[in-house]
Structure formats: C-alpha cells, structure tokens
Amino acid sequence: MIELMHPQALWLLLLIPLLMVLRSVEASHWKRHKKGFFHSKTYPRIVHVKPVRRKLIHFLEYTGLILCILALSGPGVGTEIREVQREGVDILIALDLSQSMSAADVKPSRLERAKLEIVKMFSVLKGDRVGLVGFAGVAHLQCPLTLDHRAARMLLDVMDVSLLPVQGSTIADAVAVSVGAFPEKDEKHKVLILISDGEDHEKQIEEAVNLAVSKGVIIYTLGVGTLEGAPIPVYKNNQLVDYKRDKSGKVIITQLNEDALWQMAHATGGEYLRLTDVENPLLQIYDEISKLEKKAFQTHEYGHFKQLFQIFLGLGLGLFLVSGLIPENGKRNDADTSM
Template structure:
C-alpha cells in the first residue's frame, strides 16, 4: 500500500514537459543562429569542432532525471510496512447510485446526480467504523468499490462518477440491488443497501429483488432524486450550449420521480423511503435508521505503519546533479579519438 505525503505537488511533474519544450525551442534557435553566422559544416567543423553535439543533450537528460527525483522526494511516497487486524464496530453498507441520463435533470440543483454525490460524500464523513461500498447502475449495474473502511478511497471513487461511467443506458434498479446483495460477505454482520435514484425503472423487478435481499437479512433503503412534476433532461454540446433530450416524435422528454415505486421497494426491503428536494436530500432520515441497526464488531486488515522514502529520491536527485556537473560539453583533445558520446 502506497500513500503520498504531499499529493498537492503532483502538478510539478508538468515542469518536466515544460523544460523539454524549452530545450527544443533552444535547439531550434541555435541551429538558425549558426545558419545566419555562416556555412553550417564550416562552423561545426572548424570554429566549434571541439564541442560535442550529443553531450549537451545528455547533460539535459541528467537534469531532467534530477528534477524528476527531486519532485518525487517532495511528494514523499510512503510504503505500508506493518499490517494489523483492526477491530471496530459497524455495519456493511452498499450505496447503489443511479447514473442514467435522467439523473442530469435539474429539478434538484445543480442536478440530481451532483446533489446525490454531495449527499453521499457527507454521509461518508459521518460514518464511524462502518464498511462502505459503491455500486453504479443505469442499464446495467457495476461494482465500483468493494466494501472498505478507507473513506478517502470511497470519496475518490465517488468523485469519478458521471453518466458516462456505465455504457448501457436504462434504469435497472433490481440488478443493482441483486449485485449489492451478492457482494456482501457471508457473515453475521448487519447489512444495508441504499438505492439513490429517480425511480424510473425500465428493465426488471426491483420490488422482488428487495424482498430477496430482506429474506437474507439485508435492509433496503431508497432515496428519490427529483420532483413529482419532473424536468427535461439537458444535453450539452462541446461549446456548452444546452438543448433537451427529445423522443422519436420530437417531443421533449420529461423525467418524473416515481415515488410509488421507491416506496414499494423500501417496504419490501424492510427499510424506509426518503425524498430529496432542493433543501435536503433525505440522507439524514436514512442515517437515523441506519444508526438503529445493531452494529457488530468488524475485523479488517489495514496498514498501520508507513515508512518514508523521500531520502532515496533526494539522494538520486543529488547523484544526477553531480553527474551533470562532471560531464563537460567541450571535448578534450585527448578524447577526440575516443569519444563515447559521438560528435
């Protein structure tokens, strides 16, 4: 397991590309300057014949290596060196998030999907000892993150979610519930699923899936994203111009919250239903119900000790800097016959 002490300096690697570009510009300028001075063959052969053509490039490459390792040392990668079994009390929780195009509707600001992601992020901040996993679904369901107590990783995966992450459009709520139920470990830990969707199911029987989950001791909660009156689905082009999704007859598609469906799913899954609006997403209500579930002791293995390795990278940076200083651009007369770099 690798962690980085100063992730904010990753942008500094772009300096390598900047200096490569600057070096290429310098080489082009130098060639043009030599042409203006006189015949290229004469200048290179007589006036600057002791200057190696390859050594400046080699020295520049050494400086790039030095800069690369210097930046790596500043970032300071840490490697986990000690694994321990950590015991904590909590439940196992899968969040199934709808990423179909209808979640782009803006009846809940800024849109249904963005608001849901913000709410999930807030929920993660309130977890203590619980394991959380992420499932995304549209026409199909995919496990994005298995159960983990690494809440930072959960937030990282959540930030990457958009409507393009699932290639098949649709809303297969039942498939998402079934996948979550199968993804739990076969143990005695209390388990729950939170389905966040607008409820426009088109493909399967989510109520039956919730009943099956409940029969296995898994509670299913639902959160309805959207308003009953609905809203059109915006489509943005490359220039940021907005139009709305239309059906085959050219009519603007209005996506509405299917509240009855989500209430039936929650009832079948022995959970509760909450509806989001512009003031609240409803996760606080769900969280209260989750806290009522008896938390059992969970044993997870995780790295508890990390070793810093910035010293190694800084030493390599210093090595390449010293090596660059030892390499001279001008060839000595005795080395003209034995030139390892070439002219």
C-alpha cells in the same frame, strides 16, 4: 505496500513538460538570433556543442528533478502486516446509471452530482464497510463490501451511463443485487442507500421491499432531479447532438418520481431525502446510520512505514551533480583550428 504521505506534491511533475517547452523555445530563439552575430562557419569553431552530451545532461537533470519531487511526496513502505479490529455498519450504495441520470436539472448533471455527494460521504466514513451497485436495465455489483474506501472511490469514478449494456431502470433488481451482497449470517448492521431519479420501468417495488425487510436491510433513498424535469441529452463523441425523443419526435422530459423511493425507505425503517432540498444529504443520512448498532470487523493493514524519501532525494541530487560535471562543449580538433 507503498504509501505517499504528501501525494499532492506529485502535481509538481507538471513542471517537467513546461521546462522542456521553455528550453525548446529558448533554443529556437538562440538559433534564429545567432545568425546576426556569427558567420555560419565561424560559430561552430567558437562553440563546439556536442548534441549527445546536451541530451545526456538534460536527461540527468529531468530524472533528478523527478526523483526530488518523489522525495517531496514522502514515500514510505509498510514493513509488517497487522490485524486491526474496526466497528461499523455494512453500507451498500446503489447508483442509478440509466440515461435519465444525464439530465441537467441538477448541475452539472443528476449522475455527476450524485457521485459528488457519495465522495463527500466516503471522506467521513470510519470503520464502516462500503460497496457499490450500479443499475439501469440490469443491476451489477461494481464493488463488493470493503474497508478499502480508496478502492471504492476509484471504482465509483468509472461509473457512468455507458457502464451497463442494457438501458432502462429496474429499482427492484438493484435492491435484489444489493441484498445479495450482504453477508447472509448477519440479521442487522445492513444499510442500502439507493440513489435514483425514481423512474422505474418494471414496477416491482413491493417485492423488493419485502425482500429487504426479510433480510433485515434498512433502505435510505435519495431522489435526484426536479419535479419540473429536464430533457435527456444525447451525446456523440462527447458532443451534445440532440435530446432523447419519443416515437412521434417529441423531446422526452424526465421528472423526479418520488413515490417508489419514499415507499422503500419508510417500509424498511429508513428515510427519503430529495437532493435539492438538503445540503450534503448523504452526510445527513450517514449521521443517522452512525446511530445504528455497529459490528466488529477484522481486517489487515500495513503498519510501521519506513520512510524512503532520503533515497529518492540522494539519487536526485546526485544526478544533478553528475550533470554539472559533464562539459557541454567538446574540444576543438586541430584541423578545425587551422581552418
């Protein structure tokens, strides 16, 4: 497994297209101005630039720069796999992906703000396994329980209101899919964090609560939105074209509905928080989860990383040296000299 110690150094790769643009502008500038100093037939006799050589030199320089930047990122490769024991809790996050989560009464939108709070929580996770469930008209297990928090973060990034084919909001289905994703043999160490604006079109909350209680799942809920509400935007080609309307043509206002969220949390021994009332609400919920009894997980990870930056740096500097040894100008032919 390859790992980068300083992945932020890869941003320097953006310098390469910038350098290419600057060189192109400089070449165009020189071509325009050389006409004022040389006759069109005189310049080629003075400077014999070989286009193929120039392209080769630039290729070597760009490749050398890429390799040097990769060296700065600190690449390393794991030389062995070792077994590691961790302690934590199984945490599933059920995220509402219904269209009402596009409302902007919470900036930049309900969904984007919820995802930001999840990312904050991911950054402080310790030995806990985490999974993701998306729900709208149906519920879907987006990420099974895993200790690979970076993989979960990547799967979170693609979760939006277009992910699921059926719209609506079925909180009960989200609970059922989440409960089914926990290991059957465990009677505790199971937590579900359900994030939603509370709109539920199926009204089967009581059944969902009973299922969670029977399986030993504690539910924490986070309400996203405001009691005043906001219209649901309609986008086409990433452009706002209208707001969702009812059959009479009136703009629909979606409001935070806290009843179901509060009911689930308190019936299962969890807690309900309103996102707009608390700073870093998921971090507060995680503090409570951290007080629960933990279980041991067996996992495997790569260890003893061998650093490879020397190889990339050596190759990069070598290419710079070779590019400097290649002459850009070719020899003039005798026929050209006699003209």
